[in-house]
Amino acid sequence: MSEVFNRETAPAGGYDLVVFDWDGTVLDTTAAIALSIQHACEKMRLPVPSTKLANSVIGLGWREAIRIIAPTCPVEEYQTFSKYYAAHYRSLENEVHLFPGIEALIRALASAGVTLAVATGKSRRGLDRVLKMTGLAECFSATRTADMCASKPNPDMLEEIGIETCIAAERTIMVGDTTHDLYMARAYGCRGIGVTYGAMSAESLLEAEPILLCNDVPALARALGADVLLAKA
Numbered sequence: 104m105s106e107v108f109n110r111e112t113a114p115a116g117g118y119d120l121v122v123f124d125w126d127g128t129v130l131d132t133t134a135a136i137a138l139s140i141q142h143a144c145e146k147m148r149l150p151v152p153s154t155k156l157a158n159s160v161i162g163l164g165w166r167e168a169i170r171i172i173a174p175t176c177p178v179e180e181y182q183t184f185s186k187y188y189a190a191h192y193r194s195l196e197n198e199v200h201l202f203p204g205i206e207a208l209i210r211a212l213a214s215a216g217v218t219l220a221v222a223t224g225k226s227r228r229g230l231d232r233v234l235k236m237t238g239l240a241e242c243f244s245a246t247r248t249a250d251m252c253a254s255k256p257n258p259d260m261l262e263e264i265g266i267e268t269c270i271a272a273e274r275t276i277m278v279g280d281t282t283h284d285l286y287m288a289r290a291y292g293c294r295g296i297g298v299t300y301g302a303m304s305a306e307s308l309l310e311a312e313p314i315l316l317c318n319d320v321p322a323l324a325r326a327l328g329a330d331v332l333l334a335k336a
Contacts, residue, residue: 107335108215113328115296115315120270121212121327122261122293124279125223126161127301129209130233131202133280135195136161140172143187147180149173158302162224162283164254201237202300204320204333211324211332213242218268220245222260222277222287227251244268256286261293278323285311296326 111117126132137157144151152172160168169181176184213219219242223230227248234240245267247260265272277288280301285308288295297308297316305316317323324330 107331108328110217110328113326115276115294115326115328117274118217118276118294118327119274120218120220120264120268120276122220122222122264122275122277123209124162124277124281124284125221125225125230125233127280128278128284128298129201129205129221129239130199130237131301132199133158133161133302135192135199138195139188139192140168142191143184144173146187147173147176147184149176159281161302162255162279162281164224164249165226167254168224196233196236202320204324206237206239207333208320208324208327208329209239209242212327212329215329215332218270219243220247220264220268222247222255222264222284224249224255224283255281255283256290258287258291261287261291265291276327280308282307282311285313288313296323298323 123129126136137154140157141151157172160171165185166181169176169184173184209219221243225248227250230246230248245264247263252263253259272292275293277284277293277295278298279285280298281303285295285297295313297313299305299308299316299318308316315326317326324333
């Protein structure tokens with residue numbers, strides 16, 4: 104371990120594994136997702152949810168999300184809803200970007216020997232596409248999506264990541280922008296750090312009792328004790 108980078112003395116405490124949510128935590132997709140949800144509702148002639156309500160389901164599995172944002176949508180029409188959503192989202196995907204500083208943080212942690220993973224409400228196909236688009240696939244040792252596991256806040260994703268990486272819950276930190284991420288961390292028995300630059304407000308995130316809230320990526324780097332790595336980069 105580097106003399107200047109000590110995970111044991113970081114503000115978040117000792118850890119070996121950091122699990123990142125994706126949408127709203129790594130990639131700035133919140134607005135595109137909300138707009139695409141609203142577009143799908145319009146196309147389906149369903150009541151259009153507010154941006155706040157649309158944001159609230161980011162990170163959930165798709166079926167769970169539709170039950171909240173479009174409760175009157177018949178189950179047999181979920182696939183049609185998903186097609187409208189996906190077509191609109193794909194039209195906006197070239198406009199989304201990584202949050203400033205997050206790529207440098209992820210690469211610095213990976214280079215320092217920290218095991219990294221992703222637990223996301225995206226589909227397997229969707230995550231593979233954006234990992235390729237961002238070039239970050241090589242940084243993650245394990246990834247789980249909502250069509251592979253039970254939806255957040257069920258701890259299934261984290262449990263499978265823990266088994267694959269052979270790293271215990273007490274040595275794991277979950278980083279996410281929604282209460283779904285933080286409640287999943289609590290259910291699994293690991294620590295959760297909330298980031299307030301994504302889908303949910305600090306007030307909402309505090310309800311899930313994270314160990315820390317970070318307003319931006321530099322704050323997240325400090326929380327993980329990785330600011331010294333970025334200073335040397």
